[in-house]
Amino acid sequence: MELYFLGTGAGMPSKERNVTAIALTLYDERGSMWLFDCGEGTQHQMLRSPLKASRLEHLYITHLHGDHVYGLPGLLTSRSNQGGTSPLTLFGPPGLEAMLEPVLRLSGAHLSYELSIREVEEGIVFEDDQFVVHCAKLDHRIDSYGYRVVEKDKPGKLDADKVKALGIKPGPVFGRIKRGETVELPDGSVIDGKSFIGSPIPGKKIVILGDTRYCEAAVGLAVNADVLVHEATFDSSMHDLAQAYYHATAEEAAEVARKADAKSLILTHISSRYQEEQAERLLSEARAKFPAAWLAKDHWAFAVN
Template sequence: MELYFLGTGAGMPSKQRNVTSIALNLLDERGTYWLFDCGEGTQHQIMHSPVKLGRTEILFVTHLHGDHLYGLPGLLTSRSYVGGDTPLKMFGPKGLKRFVETALEVSGAHLGYTLTIEELDEEGVIFEDDKFIVETARLEHRIECFGYRITEKDLPGKLMMDKLKELGVPAGPLYGKLKQGEQVELPDGRKLDGQDFVGAPLPGRVVVILGDTRYCEGAKRLARGADVLVHEATFSQAKQDLAYAFDHATSIDAARVAEEAGAKSLIMTHLSSRYQGDDVEELLLEAKAIHGDSYIAKDLWSFEIHRKMS
């Protein structure tokens, strides 16, 4: 599991940072990518990255400001041309469906795959399968905006092979049944309970990706105990008044959310173009003073989320 930052700027693209988009690499877990937001130029950024557009499975939109969705029409149509023939699902605020359908209709675009768009009405669980749960909560921004919490379900513990070998249990189908926690009977009549031969479950990882927001309770609720929190940091603390006026966060706001929520790693993104060179380091130092495990994302940078070992 790995985060790949396709665009890390705020408002409009600059020479150093494109507008917002993040890919979650789930190739090892499910053979796909999930995308979060799709600012203008996202498909161009993908061409300079290892991300495979044809293998995207779900696209989550946090809100409908242009720097988070103007890249959608081009990306959706290009997906057909790079082998993307599997269904694609999108989640986002009300109005997302109208925006996408209008753009595709007016341009006469044809998609070679099934596109499903689900607009969000309520907070809570919006997706669940045997491997992942995705929850959402409202944030505080000028328009309706959501954050997403991606929780990987715990993996079954490892089979205690050495213990079974000591007991003389022959390798084969019996091992598979024991790993499933079933009870088995050996050829010599002994009965074994799989629960006695499987280690503790391996805890799943939690990644939280927020849209644009002030410091708020919704962000803290989603970020609770996360392995990684991705939070906007549009401004430095010196611009706190400006951040509040435009419903954005400072680096210190982001660090406060991470620290108060007990998140392990904080990654700041959505930086104003006024911060270049040493100014970016200033943002990082502000955050680290509150939450030591903090980073600032840059375009085409990745961050691996390691599995916790119980």
């Protein structure tokens, strides 16, 4: 899995940063991509990236402020023109469908695929045999959600040498042991396939938060996360302004990561006042409290190992 940052700015685009959009590529796991937020210009950013809208499977919206949703109509219609035919599910806060439906209808948009819109509430919003996605409400001026993507544990590895030592060659019996089944051998002995399989491999935990002030809900979502993506709109000298506009400082993002015992922190949603090396101030502030912090930039990728 890999996180790819299409837009890392706050409020409005700047020369360095477009507004918010983050892709989670799941090519090895399921051959698809999930997108978190879709600010204006996201489709243009995607054209300059290795990502393909046709492989988009889920699109998660954190909240309905324009810098997180104004790119939706363009991306959804462009996906058709780029050969996207597989179903696409759009998750987001109540009001998402009422906002989007008139735009698509009145513009005569043609979608060559099935679009499903699921308006979320706190709890599990998606689950299948590979992943479960939780969401919780954060502390922002309008309803804003954070998403916790949990990869389910994978089966442990088969000790093939141990199986072969019993004289069992690759074939149907070997396959049943690999699946952890109980098998009766030709000599009448019975073996438990599970005893040949190692411990389950823990799945990854990725947490992507919408706009928020510091809050315990963010800490709860981020517990033991392999990577936490948190807004860092301001530095700590602007704490009062951050509070007034329902945003977080880099230091507060680091405090969330520290309290949640996350493995790594990525700062995004950077105010346009922090251009070029000025943004490094945010990173230094975060690392003073949480050393495993990174500052996202447009078209930067982070491997989730």
